[in-house]
Amino acid sequence: MIDKLEMFIALARERHFGRAAEACGVTQPSLSSAIRQLEDQLGVQLVFRGSRFQGLTPEGQRVLDRALGIVGDVRALKDEMRVVRSGLSGNLRLGVIPTALPMVADLTGPFTARHPNVRVSILSRTSVEILTGIESLELEAGITYLDNEPLGRVSQLPLYTEFYRLLVAKGSDLAGRRQVSWADLATIPLCLLTADMQNRRIVNQHLGDAGVVAAPMIESNSTVALVAHVLTGRWASIVPKRLADMFLLDGRLLSVPIVEPEAEHTVGLIAARRDPQTPVLQALIDEALRQFR
Template identity: 75%
Template sequence: MIDKLEMFIALANEGHFGRAAEACGVTQPSLSSAIKQLEGELGVQLVWRGSRFQGLTPEGQRVLDRARRIVGDARALRDEMRASRQGLAGNLRIGVIPTALPMVADLTTPFTRRHPNVRVTILSRTSAEILTGIERLDLDAGITYLDNEPLGRVTQVPLYSEFYRLICVPGAPLADRDRVTWGELSGLPLCLLTSDMQNRRIVNLHLAEAGVTAAPMVESNSTITLLTHVMTGEWASILPKKLADLFARSGGLRAIPIVAPEAEHLVGLIAAHREPHTPLIAALLDAGRRVATL
């Protein structure tokens, strides 16, 4: 039953029989047969079928919600039993907002040192993708904003507070300042993250509060792309302090505090709310608490 539920979840996630079969490591006929067997065991039709996948029936949607809980509990039980036999082992998939990527090693380095048989996969994701990935069981945990947009029912561990910097080359407008206000950024040729990023929505909010409309000439979902544009001297950007300071250390860029107000937003580790957590997730959350105390 668990294997069939996992295939059903994969089909709902992928929306395509072939991709779901590939994700599960089985053939498409095997996956289709498993779904039909599951329907027979439950006595309801789960999937609208035609020449291709056409979505879940209302009964299928209800089963999906329960299936995710059942499969999550089954995985937790397997992890717990494995940990009791041989210690922590396995793979953790962590989705991280792009602006928090510079600090991930602060979490993963001590964690993997303490648990050498655990492998960690770090994936750059938007805050919305992180929540969806945790819900769909595609991600085990995430690092995202805790205090700006609703998170739903998740376990949270605060890691650090994010502050904001104007980053530009020496000699650019405002580059000689020790600090600037949000209002003074009006008219600068900005390159910013795309609007699907929560960081961009935060920046837009603080600019708007200062009477400034964000109208970037360049947008990207990659912070590296923004920084390479800044390095040309043609643009400036607004980035979190940790990221801006990382690239300003060499002296090639200026990272100037933005004040009035000095905006602050909390970034932290999240995981699905479950009691008890799997040993892997519990250990990761404990590592997050250790990072926060530093």
């Protein structure tokens, strides 16, 4: 039944029989047959069907909630037994908000050095996608904001505090300033992250508190794209200090502290609340404690 529950979870996540089958590595008829067998075993209809997937029935949603817990427990048990047999190994899928990508190697570098048989996949995701991915078992853990928007029932470990800088090209009008206020940015051409990013919502909030309406000409879900536009000299961007520091080495860009207020937000590691955690995830938490405390 575990295999059928895995397929059902994939279908609920993908909302498409073909994509769910591909994600599970089976044919679409095999997946459809497994879902029908699961419905027969449980005695309820789980999926509304037409010419395509039309959603879960109320009973299907209840089964999904239980299935996520059951499959999560089975995966944790398999991980524990694998450690008993051959030491710590396996895969770790880590969702990371784009603004935290510059620091992720501070965690994954020492972690993989200590545990060379663990393969780590680092996936750039929005804060909402990280929460959804952990809930749906697509991700084992995430690095995201802890103190700005509700996180729900996840375990949390603070890693560092994020501060904000105005990233400008050398020679721009603000390049010589020791600091700027949020209100000073009212007339600055900005390029910013897209509105689905929590960082953008944080920036909008601080600009709004200063009476500034954020109306960037350029938006992107990639911090690299923002930096590329700042390099042209036509735009500035509001980015976390750790991100800004990565691009200052060759002298073409400068970062100016943003004050009044000097805003700060906590970024941390989150995972499904489980006791005990899987061995791989516990090892990641232990490494985070070593590196960030």
